[in-house]
Amino acid sequence: MKAVLVRHLQNALGALGQLSRQPVSTALTIAVIGIALALPAGLQVLVQGAQRFAGSWQEIRDFSVYLRPGTTLAQAKALAEELGKRAVIEEVRVIAANEALADFRADPAFGDALRVLEDNPLPHTLVIRPDAAATTTDLDALRSELSARDDVDLVQLDTQWLSRLAAILDLVRRGVWFTAVLLAGAVIVIVGNTIRLDIQNRRREIEVSKLLGASDAFVRRPFLYIGAWYGILGGLLAVVVLSLGLLLLGGPLSRLLALYGGQFTGFGVDLATIVLVFGGGLLAGWAGAWVAVARHLSAIEPRV
Amino acid sequence: MIQLDRVTKLYRGGREALRDVSLDINPGDMIFLTGHSGAGKSTILKLIALIERPTRGQLLVDGRNIGRLPSGDIPAYRRQIGMVFQDHKLLEDRSAFDNVALPLVIAGLTRRETDKRVRAALDQVGLLGKERQSPATLSAGEQQRVGIARAVVARPRLLIADEPTGNLDGELSMEIMQLFRRFNQVGVTMLIATHDLALAGRIGGRHVVLSQGELAREETSVAAPQPAAGVRSR
Ligand SMILES: Nc1ncnc2c1ncn2[C@@H]1O[C@H](COP(=O)(O)OP(=O)(O)OP(=O)(O)O)[C@@H](O)[C@H]1O
Ligand SMILES: [Mg+2]
Numbered sequence: 001m002k003a004v005l006v007r008h009l010q011n012a013l014g015a016l017g018q019l020s021r022q023p024v025s026t027a028l029t030i031a032v033i034g035i036a037l038a039l040p041a042g043l044q045v046l047v048q049g050a051q052r053f054a055g056s057w058q059e060i061r062d063f064s065v066y067l068r069p070g071t072t073l074a075q076a077k078a079l080a081e082e083l084g085k086r087a088v089i090e091e092v093r094v095i096a097a098n099e100a101l102a103d104f105r106a107d108p109a110f111g112d113a114l115r116v117l118e119d120n121p122l123p124h125t126l127v128i129r130p131d132a133a134a135t136t137t138d139l140d141a142l143r144s145e146l147s148a149r150d151d152v153d154l155v156q157l158d159t160q161w162l163s164r165l166a167a168i169l170d171l172v173r174r175g176v177w178f179t180a181v182l183l184a185g186a187v188i189v190i191v192g193n194t195i196r197l198d199i200q201n202r203r204r205e206i207e208v209s210k211l212l213g214a215s216d217a218f219v220r221r222p223f224l225y226i227g228a229w230y231g232i233l234g235g236l237l238a239v240v241v242l243s244l245g246l247l248l249l250g251g252p253l254s255r256l257l258a259l260y261g262g263q264f265t266g267f268g269v270d271l272a273t274i275v276l277v278f279g280g281g282l283l284a285g286w287a288g289a290w291v292a293v294a295r296h297l298s299a300i301e302p303r304v
Numbered sequence: 305m306i307q308l309d310r311v312t313k314l315y316r317g318g319r320e321a322l323r324d325v326s327l328d329i330n331p332g333d334m335i336f337l338t339g340h341s342g343a344g345k346s347t348i349l350k351l352i353a354l355i356e357r358p359t360r361g362q363l364l365v366d367g368r369n370i371g372r373l374p375s376g377d378i379p380a381y382r383r384q385i386g387m388v389f390q391d392h393k394l395l396e397d398r399s400a401f402d403n404v405a406l407p408l409v410i411a412g413l414t415r416r417e418t419d420k421r422v423r424a425a426l427d428q429v430g431l432l433g434k435e436r437q438s439p440a441t442l443s444a445g446e447q448q449r450v451g452i453a454r455a456v457v458a459r460p461r462l463l464i465a466d467e468p469t470g471n472l473d474g475e476l477s478m479e480i481m482q483l484f485r486r487f488n489q490v491g492v493t494m495l496i497a498t499h500d501l502a503l504a505g506r507i508g509g510r511h512v513v514l515s516q517g518e519l520a521r522e523e524t525s526v527a528a529p530q531p532a533a534g535v536r537s538r
C-alpha cells in the first residue's frame with residue numbers, strides 16, 4: 001500500500017518534471033486552460049455578488065401607500081399598526097402629510113412650486129417594508145388588497161423590475177453553467193491535443209517500456225498525471241486571474257450596485273468557487289489525457 | 305522450460321517465416337540460433353517475446369500454451385524475459401543507470417532495492433564507474449553492455465538476444481559473448497540469434513541452424529574453458 005502511494009507520488013513528481021523541461025509550451029497550455037477556467041468562474045463570482053445584493057433588497061422593496069385625502073392621522077396610524085402585524089410585512093412607517101410637505105419644501109426642485117400652494121396637497125403616507133421572505137407574488141397580492149381599500153388612494157409598488165432582475169439572474173446563472181461546460185470541453189480538447197503530441201515525442205520510450213514488460217497502466221500513468229497537472233496549474237492561474245480581475249473591477253462595480261440602493265457587501269472568490277475551479281480543471285485535464293491516451297497509446301506496439 | 309511444437313509463422317502478406325519448427329529450450333541452456341539472412345531467427349525470438357504470435361503450432365512455457373495468452377497478460381510474461389537488441393534500444397535522454405533501472409521501475413521495486421540491483425548489474429558488465437553517463441557518450445561496446453545490464457537486472461529466467469554483436473567488431477563481440485557465457489554459467493538460460501558462426505563456435509553450447517524457416521540441424525560444441533570471474537554468484 002505504501003509502495004503504491006510512493007510510486008504514485010514519484011509519478012506525479014515525474015510528470016511535473018516532464019512539464020518543466022518544456023517551459024514555454026507548458027506555460028502556453030496552462031495560460032489557455034487558466035483563461036478557459038477563469039471565465040465561467042468570474043461570471044459565477046459576479047452572479048454570487050448579485051445574489052448577495054438581491055438579498056439586501058429590503059430597502060428597494062420598500063413601497064409607499066398613499067392614503068385618500070381626508071383620512072386622519074389617527075386612522076393612518078391604526079392602519080399602520082394593523083398591517084405591521086402581518087407576516088409578509090416587517091414594519092410600517094407613517095409619514096404624516098405635513099412631514100412630507102416639509103421634506104418636499106426642503107428639496108430645491110420642488111420647494112418654490114410648493115410654496116405657492118396654501119393647502120397641503122399631500123396625503124398621509126405609509127411606507128411599508130416587506131419581510132425579507134416575502135415573494136413577488138406576496139407583494140402583488142398585498143398591493144391588490146390595499147388598492148381595493150376605500151381609504152387607500154394609490155399603492156406605488158414596482159414589482160416588475162424585481163421580477164426582471166430575478167429573471168436576468170436566472171438567465172445569467174444558466175449561462176454560467178453553459179459557458180462552464182463549453183470551456184471544460186475546450187480544456188479537454190486542448191489537453192488531449194497536447195498529450196497526443198507528447199505521446200508522439202515519447203514514442204520510443206513507450207515502445208522500449210512495453211518491450212521490458214510495462215503494462216498499459218504503467219505507460220498511461222505519466223500522461224494522466226501530466227493532464228492532471230495541466231488542470232491544477234490552469235486552475236491556479238484561473239484563481240490568480242480572478243482575484244486580480246476582482247481587485248480591478250470590484251470597486252467600481254460595488255459603487256455601481258450601491259447606486260441601486262443595495263447594502264452591497266462586495267465581491268470575493270469564495271472557497272466553493274476555488275474548489276470548483278480546481279476540481280473542474282483537474283477533471284477536465286485528466287479527461288483530456290484519457291482521451292489522448294485511449295486513442296493513441298494502444299496504437300504503439302514495439303517493433304523489433 | 306520453453307517448447308516450440310511444430311510452430312508455423314505466417315506474416316501478414318502471406319510470407320512464411322517459420323514452418324513446423326520444434327525446439328526444446330531447457331533451463332540452463334546456451335543456445336545459438338544461426339542461419340542465413342531471412343531464415344527466421346528473429347521470428348523465433350519475437351514469438352518467444354510475444355511480439356508476434358504463432359500462426360500454427362504451440363508455444364509452451366512451463367507447459368502452458370502462451371500462443372493465445374490474452375494481451376493483458378503479456379507485460380507480466382515479458383518481465384520474466386531479458387531482451388538484448390542489436391541496436392540496444394537504450395533511451396538517450398537518460399543516464400546508463402536510469403536505463404538499467406527501467407525494468408525494476410516497471411516491476412515496481414523500491415528505490416533502495418532498485419539502487420542495489422542496478423549497481424550490481426552495472427558492476428557485472430564492468431560499467432559501474434559510468435552509471436551517470438548518457439548512452440550517447442559511451443562506446444558501442446559499452447552501450448551494448450548497458451543493454452545487457454538492463455536485460456539481466458530483473459533476474460530473468462531467460463535472456464534472448466538478437467544479433468547482439470551485429471554492430472561490434474571481433475574483439476568487442478568476443479567480450480560480449482563471454483559476458484553471456486558467464487551469465488549462463490550462473491544459471492541464466494540463453495537464446496542468441498547470430499550470424500557469427502565462428503564466434504558461436506568459440507563460445508560453445510547448442511547451435512540450432514535454421515534454413516528457409518525450417519530447422520536444418522543442431523550441433524553441440526564445448527567451449528574452450530572460460531574463467532567465470534567477474535560475475536557475482538546470484
Ligand atoms: N513483420 C514482418 N512482416 C512480414 N514479413 C516479415 C516480417 N518480419 C520478418 N518477415 C519475413 O520473415 C522472414 C524471416 O525473417 P526473420 O527476421 O526472422 O529472419 P532472420 O533470420 O532474423 O534474418 P536476419 O539474419 O536478416 O535478421 C523473412 O523473409 C522476412 O522477410
Ligand atoms: Mg534477424
